[in-house]
Amino acid sequence: MARAWHLKSRPQGMPTPENFEFKEVALPPVGDGQIRVRNSWLSVDPYMRGRMNDVKSYVPPFQIGAPLEGGAVGEVLESKAEGFAPGDLVQHMGGWRDEAVVDARTANKLPNLGAPPEQFLGMLGVTGATAYFGLLDAASAKEGDIVFVSAAAGAVGSAVVQIAKAKGMTVIGSAGGAGKCDFVRSLGADRVVDYREGSILKGLAAAAPDGIDVYFDNVGADHLDAAFAVARNNARFAICGMIANYNDATPASFRFIARIIAARIRLKGFLVFDYMPRFGEFYAEMGPWLANGTVKSRETVVDGLDNTLDAFLGLFSGANTGKMLVRL
Amino acid sequence: MARAWHLKSRPQGMPTPENFEFKEVALPPVGDGQIRVRNSWLSVDPYMRGRMNDVKSYVPPFQIGAPLEGGAVGEVLESKAEGFAPGDLVQHMGGWRDEAVVDARTANKLPNLGAPPEQFLGMLGVTGATAYFGLLDAASAKEGDIVFVSAAAGAVGSAVVQIAKAKGMTVIGSAGGAGKCDFVRSLGADRVVDYREGSILKGLAAAAPDGIDVYFDNVGADHLDAAFAVARNNARFAICGMIANYNDATPASFRFIARIIAARIRLKGFLVFDYMPRFGEFYAEMGPWLANGTVKSRETVVDGLDNTLDAFLGLFSGANTGKMLVRL
Numbered sequence: 265m266a267r268a269w270h271l272k273s274r275p276q277g278m279p280t281p282e283n284f285e286f287k288e289v290a291l292p293p294v295g296d297g298q299i300r301v302r303n304s305w306l307s308v309d310p311y312m313r314g315r316m317n318d319v320k321s322y323v324p325p326f327q328i329g330a331p332l333e334g335g336a337v338g339e340v341l342e343s344k345a346e347g348f349a350p351g352d353l354v355q356h357m358g359g360w361r362d363e364a365v366v367d368a369r370t371a372n373k374l375p376n377l378g379a380p381p382e383q384f385l386g387m388l389g390v391t392g393a394t395a396y397f398g399l400l401d402a403a404s405a406k407e408g409d410i411v412f413v414s415a416a417a418g419a420v421g422s423a424v425v426q427i428a429k430a431k432g433m434t435v436i437g438s439a440g441g442a443g444k445c446d447f448v449r450s451l452g453a454d455r456v457v458d459y460r461e462g463s464i465l466k467g468l469a470a471a472a473p474d475g476i477d478v479y480f481d482n483v484g485a486d487h488l489d490a491a492f493a494v495a496r497n498n499a500r501f502a503i504c505g506m507i508a509n510y511n512d513a514t515p516a517s518f519r520f521i522a523r524i525i526a527a528r529i530r531l532k533g534f535l536v537f538d539y540m541p542r543f544g545e546f547y548a549e550m551g552p553w554l555a556n557g558t559v560k561s562r563e564t565v566v567d568g569l570d571n572t573l574d575a576f577l578g579l580f581s582g583a584n585t586g587k588m589l590v591r592l
Numbered sequence: 593m594a595r596a597w598h599l600k601s602r603p604q605g606m607p608t609p610e611n612f613e614f615k616e617v618a619l620p621p622v623g624d625g626q627i628r629v630r631n632s633w634l635s636v637d638p639y640m641r642g643r644m645n646d647v648k649s650y651v652p653p654f655q656i657g658a659p660l661e662g663g664a665v666g667e668v669l670e671s672k673a674e675g676f677a678p679g680d681l682v683q684h685m686g687g688w689r690d691e692a693v694v695d696a697r698t699a700n701k702l703p704n705l706g707a708p709p710e711q712f713l714g715m716l717g718v719t720g721a722t723a724y725f726g727l728l729d730a731a732s733a734k735e736g737d738i739v740f741v742s743a744a745a746g747a748v749g750s751a752v753v754q755i756a757k758a759k760g761m762t763v764i765g766s767a768g769g770a771g772k773c774d775f776v777r778s779l780g781a782d783r784v785v786d787y788r789e790g791s792i793l794k795g796l797a798a799a800a801p802d803g804i805d806v807y808f809d810n811v812g813a814d815h816l817d818a819a820f821a822v823a824r825n826n827a828r829f830a831i832c833g834m835i836a837n838y839n840d841a842t843p844a845s846f847r848f849i850a851r852i853i854a855a856r857i858r859l860k861g862f863l864v865f866d867y868m869p870r871f872g873e874f875y876a877e878m879g880p881w882l883a884n885g886t887v888k889s890r891e892t893v894v895d896g897l898d899n900t901l902d903a904f905l906g907l908f909s910g911a912n913t914g915k916m917l918v919r920l
Contacts, residue, residue, distance in 0.1 A: 322854045484850065489843075503852045517845035522812065524831045524861035526650045531859040533852035 266291050268331040268361030269572055275316055278511040278580060283316070284573050289331060292365050299354070299368050300342040306359040306569075306590040307335035307385040308576040309419075313510045322535055334359035335390065337374070337381045348373070355384045362569050362592055377551040386587035387423060387554055387561040388547070394504060394536040395423030396546045398480060400431070402534040403502035405478045407432035412472065412491055415482035416453060417444035419587035420504060424480045425451045426559040433478075436471045438464060438487060440582050447585050451560070465490040475499075484508045485516045492520035495527045503533040511580060562586030594619050596659040596689030597900055603644055606839040606908060611644070612901050617659060620693050627682070627696050628670040634687040634897075634918040635663035635713040636904040637747075641838045650863055662687035663717065665702070665709045676701070683712045690897050690920055705879040714915035715751060715882055715889040721874045722832060722864040723751030726808060728759070730862040731830035733806045735760035740800065740819055743810035744781060745772035747915035748832060752808045753779045754887040761806075764799045766792060766815060768910050775913050779888070793818040803827075812836045813844045820848035823855045831861040839908060890914030 265288045272285045294300050312334055315326045326332055336359035340352040345368030348354070356371035358364030374384050386392060398420075399405045411428045415421040416437025428435045429452040437448040438457040445456045457467035468476075468490045475496035481488055484506025491501060509516055523529065539546075553559040564584040566575040572590045579588055593616045600613045622628050640662060643654045654660055664687035668680040673696030676682070684699035686692030702712050714720060726748075727733045739756045743749040744765025756763045757780040765776040766785040773784045785795035796804075796818045803824035809816055812834025819829060837844055851857065867874075881887040892912040894903040900918045907916055 505853065506850045509850055515845040515847040516849060517843040519843040521844060522834045522837055524859060525833065525863065526861070528861050528863060528866065529859075530861075531852060531857075533854070533856050533858075535853065535856060538856065 265289065266361050266363040267569060270331050271316060271326045271328055273328060274318060275313075275511075279313065279316065279577060281573060284332075286570060286573070289361070291363060294342050294344050294365055297345050297368055298343075298365055299340050299345050299348050299371060300363065300365050301336075301338040301354060301356060301358065301371070302341050302363050303336045303338035303359065303361065303592055305337040305382040305385055306572060306592065307389070307391075308572065308579060308588050308590065309334065309391075310505060310507045310510060310579050312576065313580075322537070332360035333357050335385050336360075336364070337384055338364075343368070353381050355389065360572060375547060377547065377554075379551070379554055382563065382589055382591075383554070383561055385589060386419060386563060387559060388550060390536050391419045391587055392423050392550055393539060393543060393546050395420050395427055395480075396550065397536060397539040397542070398502040398504050398534055399424050399427055399478070401539070402504075402532040403478045403480060403500045405431070405433060405500070408434075409477040410434045410436070410472060410474065410496075411478040411480065412436045412438070412468065412476045412494075413480040413482070414438045414487040415505075415507065416448045416451075416456070417585050418482060419584070421480070421482055422448070422451055422562060422586050423559070425453050426553075429453075430553060430558050436468070436476070438467070438483075444582070444585055447562070459487070463490075465493055468494055478502070480504060482507060488516070489518045489520050492518065492523045492529070495523060495529050497527050499527060499529045501529060501531040503531055507580070563589050566590050568592070593617070594689050594691040595897060598659050599644060599654045599656055601656065602646060603641075603839075607641065607644065607905060609901060612660075614898060614901070617689070619691060622670050622672050622693055625673050625696055626671075626693055627668050627673050627676050627699060628691065628693050629664075629666040629682060629684060629686060629699070630669050630691050631664045631666035631687065631689065631920055633665040633710040633713055634900060634920065635717070635719075636900065636907060636916050636918065637662065637719075638833060638835050638838060638907050640904065641908075650865070660688035661685050663713050664692070665712055666692075671696070681709050683717065688900060703875060705875065705883075707879070707882055710891065710917055710919075711882070711889055713917060714747060714891060715887060716875070716878060718864050719747045719915055720751050720878050721867060721871060722748050723755055723808075724874050724878065725864060725867040725870070726830040726832050726862055727752050727755055727806070729867070730832075730860040731806045731808060731828045733759070733761060733828070736762075737805040738762045738764070738800060738802065738824075739806040739808065740764045740766070740796065740804045740822075741808040741810070742766045742815040743833075743835065744776045744779075744784070745913050746810060747912070749808070749810055750776070750779055750890060750914050751887070753781050754881075757781075758881060758886050764796070764804070766796070766811075772910070772913055775890070787815070791818075793821055796822055806830070808832060810835060816844075817846045817848050820846065820851045820857070823851060823857050825855050827855060827857045829857060829859040831859055835908070891917050894918050896920070 417439040437453040479491035485508035745767040783799040807819035813836035
């Protein structure tokens with residue numbers, strides 16, 4: 265038997281504990297091409313909220329009554345798949361539970377980069393890769409650019425700040441509260457805007473008197489509108505997430521969206537999964553950056569599988585600094 | 593003496609006749625490098641509304657008490673500029689008046705493409721070039737794409753429809769009212785949505801059951817939101833204008849903007865002026881298209897300089913089919 269978090273009902277707005285059920289589940293036998301994994305680390309991420317709705321998107325919705333899924337790192341206990349043996353450490357999508365049977369095709373053996381395994385759910389995983397490809401490819405950011413990144417104390421945002429600094433950019437980050445702003449500053453950000461201290465528009469205008477060349481959007485809504493307002497000509501926006509909207513049925517409104525035209529702004533939505541074939545480029549830069557301290561990994565760790573839901577819900581109240589992880 | 597339309601006060605919302613004054617004005621003497629032109633055709637365009645506000649944009653605002661400006665075609669009466677002689681036909685920006693003294697550097701002698709001169713304010717002018725570069729460059733539209741264009745009966749929109757068909761695309765156009773929809777169909781559009789018959793979202797979803805690859809936006813607001821809703825993966829949006837917002841202080845709201853991420857949509861704002869160095873490409877394709885009937889030019893012509901304001905205001909109530917022109 266394994267223990268796993270299940271979706272009990274679809275949340276309306278902010279999820280509540282009543283939408284979930286934590287219970288034992290029988291594991292299927294390990295079939296051909298499959299592995300059984302004991303998880304040691306779980307990832308909780310804002311995008312999971314979208315999968316709780318019954319809408320078509322880039323990943324299918326979670327099913328009611330079925331276990332949730334998500335990024336996880338663990339050790340192979342049993343294998344009927346070529347190339348995988350008991351004892352191997354793997355990253356896979358059978359999270360939200362202590363033990364999982366997964367198709368080996370959806371699992372990756374951790375490359376030997378000298379990093380602790382949980383970093384493959386963070387700076388060396390989809391989190392870091394999202395920051396890397398979003399900034400450098402979707403937004404075409406380059407040395408000398410003035411970059412604004414929202415939710416800069418979050419998992420992706422804190423990676424964006426450090427990658428941008430490593431590449432010679434000027435970085436403005438937004439975060440909520442003095443502690444997080446200090447953290448963003450400690451990552452090397454040139455200027456930090458505390459969105460709890462007033463309108464993000466005023467804060468950003470003051471922090472970016474010369475405007476911005478790049479916006480890395482994790483928030484949407486008022487942050488995106490502020491970025492429209494201060495964008496320089498030919499600014500590029502990488503649209504990574506819109507956490508402000510995930511639990512809010514009110515449509516976001518934009519006073520400055522028409523500046524897309526006058527300033528010739530380019531917006532590009534992206535999904536990190538599209539960059540999977542290029543992960544080699546990412547490892548080649550991020551591995552050394554982590555090893556030599558250019559990029560530091562920061563996690564908020566919650567202990568215990570039974571606290572996974574609290575960890576997830578904390579993402580929407582700003583409980584995490586850096587990457588939110590669950591340690592089993 | 594010339595007669596010219598002046599800005600008397602800045603409009604709040606929709607402009608009214610009280611914001612303008614039509615009166616005689618003394619022409620300055622023709623200085624070195626200048627020409628005096630008698631206008632025969634004037635252009636009125638939605639972007640002029642933006643210049644009536646006192647805000648920084650890609651063109652400076654109109655000044656209160658000064659004559660308005662805009663595209664015009666006319667005949668040189670007097671020249672102190674090299675390369676210009678009396679009798680030359682020129683396109684220039686000294687519109688909203690019957691006679692103007694302009695710097696010859698801002699005037700273009702009409703190239704000999706066998707087209708009537710007023711077409712250099714339309715299909716062979718910035719209108720046609722806006723459609724051409726917006727569709728093919730900003731939106732990277734290519735053969736086989738499903739293209740949605742809003743305000744498809746308007747000056748730019750009707751050019752987009754025809755260029756897209758000439759390039760082998762499937763075209764869905766939106767317009768307001770049966771007469772305009774028939775016109776859009778007559779241009780070759782595969783499907784037409786009448787936005788006065790119900791929500792543009794429902795209309796577009798029905799007209800584009802397979803979604804859209806490209807959106808050419810002249811409207812913004814509900815049209816842009818509908819395009820977000822039905823965009824296929826890797827859709828490209830050229831953001832040309834947002835006429836729905838020009839006289840409306842209510843911020844546009846978007847229910848489907850987060851689809852930018854899931855569908856990896858690219859939005860690109862553009863200004864035709866940036867493409868001036870590439871007008872040769874445009875003439876090389878549009879000239880033959882007009883000559884052989886692949887592209888047809890349609891104008892709504894208002895006669896008389898004193899009716900210029902009515903022609904301009906008519907742009908916002910849908911009075912024009914195709915390009916709105918004033919004939920002197």
